[in-house]
Structures are given as C-alpha cells and as structure tokens.
Amino acid sequence: MFSTLVGSRLPPKYQRFFKLPERxxxxxxxxxxxxxxxxxxxxxxxxxxxxxxxxxxxSGTEALGARVGLIDHAAKTIDIxxxxxxxxxxxxxxxxxxxxxxxRGARVxxxxxxxxTDDVDAGLLSLDEHPNIEVRVFxxxxxxxxxxxxLLANFNILNRRMHNKSFTVDNQVTIVGGRNIADxxxxxxxxxxxxxxxxxxxxxLVDNVSDGFDEYWxxxxxxxxxAFDHLVAHSHVEExxxxxxxxxxxxxxxxxxxxIDGRLIDRLIDGRLPLFAAEAxxxxxxxxxxxxxxxxxxSVTVDYxxxxxxxxxxxxxxxxxxxxxxxxxxxxxxxLAKKGVRVVIISNSLASTNHASVHAVYARYRKPLLKHGVExxxxxxxxxxxxxxxxxxxxxxxxxxxxxxxFVGSFNVDPRSLYLNTEMGMAVESAALASEMADDILxxxxxxxxxxxxxxxxxxxxxxxxxxxxxxxxxxxxxxxxRRFRTRLMGLLPIEEQM
Numbered sequence: 001m002f003s004t005l006v007g008s009r010l011p012p013k014y015q016r017f018f019k020l021p022e023r024x025x026x027x028x029x030x031x032x033x034x035x036x037x038x039x040x041x042x043x044x045x046x047x048x049x050x051x052x053x054x055x056x057x058x059s060g061t062e063a064l065g066a067r068v069g070l071i072d073h074a075a076k077t078i079d080i081x082x083x084x085x086x087x088x089x090x091x092x093x094x095x096x097x098x099x100x101x102x103x104r105g106a107r108v109x110x111x112x113x114x115x116x117t118d119d120v121d122a123g124l125l126s127l128d129e130h131p132n133i134e135v136r137v138f139x140x141x142x143x144x145x146x147x148x149x150x151l152l153a154n155f156n157i158l159n160r161r162m163h164n165k166s167f168t169v170d171n172q173v174t175i176v177g178g179r180n181i182a183d184x185x186x187x188x189x190x191x192x193x194x195x196x197x198x199x200x201x202x203x204x205l206v207d208n209v210s211d212g213f214d215e216y217w218x219x220x221x222x223x224x225x226x227a228f229d230h231l232v233a234h235s236h237v238e239e240x241x242x243x244x245x246x247x248x249x250x251x252x253x254x255x256x257x258x259x260i261d262g263r264l265i266d267r268l269i270d271g272r273l274p275l276f277a278a279e280a281x282x283x284x285x286x287x288x289x290x291x292x293x294x295x296x297x298x299s300v301t302v303d304y305x306x307x308x309x310x311x312x313x314x315x316x317x318x319x320x321x322x323x324x325x326x327x328x329x330x331x332x333x334x335x336l337a338k339k340g341v342r343v344v345i346i347s348n349s350l351a352s353t354n355h356a357s358v359h360a361v362y363a364r365y366r367k368p369l370l371k372h373g374v375e376x377x378x379x380x381x382x383x384x385x386x387x388x389x390x391x392x393x394x395x396x397x398x399x400x401x402x403x404x405x406x407f408v409g410s411f412n413v414d415p416r417s418l419y420l421n422t423e424m425g426m427a428v429e430s431a432a433l434a435s436e437m438a439d440d441i442l443x444x445x446x447x448x449x450x451x452x453x454x455x456x457x458x459x460x461x462x463x464x465x466x467x468x469x470x471x472x473x474x475x476x477x478x479x480x481x482x483r484r485f486r487t488r489l490m491g492l493l494p495i496e497e498q499m
Contacts, residue, residue: 023224024134026109026217028077028210029171035075037172040269041202052203053275054428055268056437060187061259063179063198064090069262070169071097073269074106079168079213083113083161083410084180087120089188089251091181092244093260095127099241102132111217113162114140118147121232126240128225135225136217138162139290143231159498160290162216163410163421166209173268174209175200176282176426177408178397185395188256194395195379197319199408199426201280208282212424219287276433283409284424301411301423305399308427312401315342317441319398322358323347324414324496325365334372345369346441348394349378349450349462350487351478358414360491370454377449378462381478397425403435415497450477 032038044053057063071078071094078101085091102108110127114137117124121143128135141158142150151158167175177198179185184194216222235243251257267273283304309316316336323345325333337343353359369376379394399407409425411417428434445451450462450473462473476484 026107026134027214028079028207029107032076032170032172035170035172036073036269037070037075037170040271041172043271044202044275048275048277050203050277050279052201052205052278052280052428054278054280054426054430054433055200055273055275056433057175057177057198057200058440060179060185060193060196061256062264063175063177063196064093064186065260065262066175066198066200066264067094067167068097068260069265070167070173070175071101072262073265074101074104074169076106076170077168078106078108079111079166079210079217080109080181081111081162081164081166081213081216082180083163083165084116084182085112085120085124086180086182087123088183089248089254089257090183090186091120091123092247093257094181095123096241096244096248098133099127099130099237102130106132108133109213109217110135111138111162111213111222112136113138115161121228122234123240123244124225125229125232125234126237129237136222137225138216138219138223138287139221140223140227143228159420161421162221162287162290163417164212164216164284164424165410166213166424168206168209168213171206171210173200173202174206176209176424178395178410184393186256189254190390192391192393194393197396197398197408199428201426202275203280205280205282205426209284212282212284216287216422221287221290276428276430278428278430278433280426280428280430282424283407283427285422287422289422299418299423301409301425302418304427305407305411308401308405308407309336309399311405312336312341312343314340314402315344315400315438316402317344317346317398317400317438318413319346319394319396319441320413321348321353321394321396322355322362322412322414322416323365324358324361325369326415326496329413330365330368330372333369333374337373342375343373344375344377344442346377346379346394346445346449349381349478350476350483352379352381352391352393354393356483356487357490357495360487360489360493361496363487363491366452366460367454367458370452376452377445378452379449380464398437398441400434400438400441403438404431405429406434406437420498 098108124135127133141147175198178196283301285299285301333343350359397411407425407427411423417423446465453461462477464471
C-alpha cells in the first residue's frame with residue numbers, strides 16, 4: 001500500500017559508514033476523503049469559503065493532546081518529521097499511541113534529524129521493528145565513534161541539519177510549527193519549559209506538507225533506521241513498549257497527563273472545533289539545501305519571509321529565540337522602522353536562553369537595533385507553573401505583519417536557518433488570527449519580558465515592570481557574573497556563521 005521495494009544505493013559520503021538494506025520507497029496516502037478525518041474536513045469546507053481551516057496550538061498540553069488525538073483517529077497514514085524526540089514521558093506516550101495505530105493497520109513513517117538521536121537510537125530501532133512503522137534518520141552520524149569526532153572529521157556534511165517539523169495524519173490534517181517531541185515543549189510541569197507555537201490546519205496545503213515529506217523521505221540523506229541494527233543494542237519492540245507503558249504509568253497522576261486526550265480532535269471530527277477560515281500556504285526548503293556546501297542564494301523559506309516582512313506598512317512583530325540579524329538584518333529592520341513601521345523583536349534573555357553562544361553573538365546587535373528605532377524585548381526566565389517555579393525558554397518562531405498576515409514555523413532569524421539548516425513553516429492570511437496573535441504577544445510583554453532601552457550615555461538597560469512599577473536594571477538580569485563573563489568570551493570567537 002502506497003509503497004514499493006527498491007534497491008537503494010547510499011550516497012558516496014555515507015558509504016564508508018553504513019551498509020544500507022533495501023529501501024522500501026513510499027509516498028503520501030491517496031483517496032483519504034472517506035476516513036473519519038477526511039469526512040470532517042469535507043464537511044467543514046462545505047460550510048466555509050476559504051483555502052484552509054486553521055487552529056492555533058499555543059498551549060503545550062493542547063498541542064500534545066492534538067497529536068495524540070490525531071494518532072488515535074488515524075485510519076491510513078501517519079507522517080511525522082521532527083528535529084528531536086526524547087525518551088521521556090511525552091516521547092514514550094507518542095510512541096505507544098503510534099504502536100497502537102500501527103496495530104490497527106495505519107502506516108507510520110517517522111523521519112528524524114540525526115543530530116540528537118544518540119540517546120534514543122535503541123527505542124527508534126525497536127519501533128522500527130513493527131511491520132507498519134518505518135523510521136529513517138536524516139544526514140546520519142557514524143555510530144562507530146563519538147559524534148564530536150565525527151563532526152570534526154565531516155564538518156561540511158554533518159553541520160547541516162533538517163530542522164523541519166510537521167505532523168500529518170491521513171493526508172487530511174497537519175500540524176506545523178516549532179515543537180519537537182519532548183516534555184519541555186508540552187507544559188509537563190518540569191523545572192524547565194519551552195514557550196512554543198504550532199498551527200493545526202486542514203485544506204489543500206496539507207497535501208503540500210505531504211509532498212514535502214515525501215521529498216525528504218526519498219532523499220538520499222534519509223537513511224533507514226535498520227542500517228544501524230548491528231551497531232546499537234536494543235530491545236524487541238514489545239519489550240520496549242512495555243518499558244514505555246511503565247514509564248507513562250509512573251506519571252499517570254501528574255496533572256499534565258490527565259489533560260492529554262483526544263477531545264480536541266473529537267471536536268474537529270464533530271464539527272465543533274472553531275477553526276479560522278483563512279488563506280494559507282506551506283513554505284518549505286528542499287532537502288537539497290544540505291548539499292550546498294558553500295553559501296548559495298537564499299532558500300525558498302528565506303525568499304518568502306523576506307518578501308512577506310518587507311511588505312509591512314504599520315507593524316511587524318518577530319519572535320525568534322535565536323536572533324542573529326547580522327549587519328544586513330540590522331539595516332533591514334532599521335529601514336522598516338525609519339519608514340514608520342513599528343518593529344518589535346522578541347528573543348531570549350541571557351538568563352532564559354539554552355544556547356549562551358547564540359546570545360553572545362546576538363548581543364553585538366542590540367545597541368545598533370535600538371539606535372535604529374527597533375523595539376527589543378527579552379524573555380524573563382522564571383514563572384510560577386503548577387505550584388512551583390519554572391525556568392522558561394522562548395522557542396516560538398513567529399512573525400505577524402500588519403495584523404493581517406502571519407508565519408509560524410521552524411525558522412530562526414540567524415545564519416544557521418538562512419544558510420545551513422532546512423526549514424519550513426505555514427504562512428496565513430487572516431486578519432482575525434493575526435490580530436489575536438499580535439494582541440496576545442504584545443499584551444504579555446510587560447509581565448513576561450524585559451524591554452531594552454539605551455541610557456543617556458548609550459548603555460543598555462533592561463526595564464522590568466513588576467506590580468505596575470518600572471525597575472531599571474543595568475546588567476544582564478538574573479545572571480551570575482561567571483555566566484556573563486563566559487558569554488562575553490564566547491562573543492570574541494569567530495562563531496557567528498554557525499549560529
């Protein structure tokens with residue numbers, strides 16, 4: 001079904017690392033209109049004139065519940081493309097539901113970037129044993145030596161990663177955004193959490209996501225997981241699933257797990273889920289981007305975003321957790337501000353970031369941006385969550401333009417997204433949704449972020465609003481002297497092109 005067995009030859013760059021088994025080529029599922037999801041989609045479009053129906057997943061628990069619910073309603077296919085999956089509660093919960101769907105006869109394709117799979121190799125190999133589940137890893141590292149040594153020896157190849165994230169079921173419903181599959185993305189009540197954003201969508205754009213998935217799945221960089229079968233010890237699939245059940249059962253009384261169910265998707269199928277009727281499209285790089293070992297012209301995603309952001313006439317809001325605009329980016333945003341556009345940039349503070357090296361480079365551009373009239377905000381790192389203090393990190397990648405258009409995806413404003421990694425996202429024309437997002441973002445800034453300003457002497461200041469009173473801070477807030485010193489040292493290194 002939707003597949004054929006072919007002999008597949010590894011690209012020369014991998015031949016010295018792996019012995020590739022025969023590869024089963026497959027593609028998106030045709031004729032899924034009669035599935036439960038397909039019927040729900042048809043009924044929605046019978047009542048609405050739009051190219052897409054969009055639902056915003058700004059809540060982490062709802063985002064995980066939507067994924068689990070979609071898996072549970074899958075009739076034919078599940079295609080998941082992700083940069084990261086972890087062996088934690090969320091990762092095991094998703095794996096269990098995938099196995100149940102596969103037992104029902106649904107075909108599961110899981111495509112992972114290989115940058116961070118070493119800790120989950122055994123689990124992925126176990127899942128791959130299921131006859132209806134296939135796992136592939138993109139641009140894989142060798143398994144016979146350390147990843148650090150491999151990266152040094154093959155830097156131009158292994159430094160380029162697949163950063164795309166999509167979650168598509170029956171070629172009828174898709175989720176696109178910034179979330180990977182790990183606890184910190186889903187408000188699980190841990191000590192650290194990521195603030196993130198996804199959009200769930202129905203309509204013809206879902207077929208575009210599936211076409212893009214197929215392009216990556218059949219690319220020579222997508223290596224079947226069982227190529228590593230003899231290199232990594234792993235349990236049989238049933239033993240691995242039993243371990244997953246035990247882990248999830250250990251956490252069954254935790255508040256977040258009690259909220260994870262398929263009710264949101266039940267409402268979609270029953271026609272009760274309030275979707276934004278919108279015009280929307282998928283923007284995605286081709287996998288060939290990782291083969292360009294020298295800088296070429298900007299990619300599909302970059303071209304699209306440049307045109308979209310350049311069209312701003314009144315207001316531009318950009319959220320990028322890793323923000324390295326470089327000189328041309330400062331001039332670009334400054335030119336928009338000069339012509340009267342309100343330009344708001346939101347990123348991580350040094351205290352909230354999980355990559356101090358990126359912050360070290362970003363810090364060079366704060367003063368120039370402020371001098372050009374750009375409004376700059378940085379996330380405060382700690383909030384109360386489920387009765388205890390949680391450290392939060394911004395991970396959303398969002399742009400809204402004039403409260404009419406928006407983009408949500410995997411793209412950061414940095415050289416890595418520009419030139420090295422493949423990226424994707426969803427562009428939406430909807431004044432209702434864009435206004436809601438803009439209002440939510442700007443409305444939370446006073447309580448959740450520092451506003452950066454320049455003193456009369458041109459020094460950086462962080463303005464904190466607490467209890468209605470403004471406090472001015474003159475050093476990187478909530479950071480130690482040692483962290484600030486290390487970050488300054490990193491800022492002296494020639495690392496900007498890799499950020």
